[in-house]
Amino acid sequence: MAYDPQNIFAKILRGEIPCIKLYEDEHTLSFMDIMPQADGHALVIPKEGAETLLELSDDSAAACIKTAKKVAAAVKKAMDAPGIVIFQLNGAAAGQTVPHYHVHVLPSSLGAMGKGHASKMEDQAKLQAIAEKIRAAF
Numbered sequence: 001m002a003y004d005p006q007n008i009f010a011k012i013l014r015g016e017i018p019c020i021k022l023y024e025d026e027h028t029l030s031f032m033d034i035m036p037q038a039d040g041h042a043l044v045i046p047k048e049g050a051e052t053l054l055e056l057s058d059d060s061a062a063a064c065i066k067t068a069k070k071v072a073a074a075v076k077k078a079m080d081a082p083g084i085v086i087f088q089l090n091g092a093a094a095g096q097t098v099p100h101y102h103v104h105v106l107p108s109s110l111g112a113m114g115k116g117h118a119s120k121m122e123d124q125a126k127l128q129a130i131a132e133k134i135r136a137a138f
């Protein structure tokens with residue numbers, strides 16, 4: 001399917017809607033997930049417009065995994081997490097709800113995956129406080 005430049009993450013990249021930013025470089029942006037599956041749930045997106053990994057350039061894919069590794073280290077430290085889950089969904093049939101490629105980074109421990117996927121809006125002040133801790137851990 002053709003990439004839709006009106007998707008919510010494209011709007012975040014253009015600064016049309018806000019996000020709670022954790023990290024940014026030339027090719028990627030990382031911010032807090034607003035419906036987290038666990039405290040400290042972060043997202044990493046490429047600046048390139050692509051819906052899934054299959055359309056994304058190799059360079060952007062590499063940039064995303066490099067940023068995901070940085071963010072994972074900060075999330076692990078800030079949240080004192082025993083483990084980190086990194087996942088990403090490709091296509092609505094796989095459960096992808098936002099059609100701009102992204103990597104999920106979240107703290108986890110065995111058997112405690114936490115809340116449902118994109119199910120409940122988190123309190124903004126709580127997200128800001130967690131983001132502050134993560135940014136301090138880079």
Ligand code: AMP
Nearest residue numbers: 008032033034035089095096097098118
């Ligand atoms: P997926 O279902 O893999 O496409 O994941 C999309 C993720 O984006 C979900 O975890 C949502 O909670 C999250 N999300 C949706 N809208 C926003 C937004 N405006 N800012 C931050 N995260 C969002």
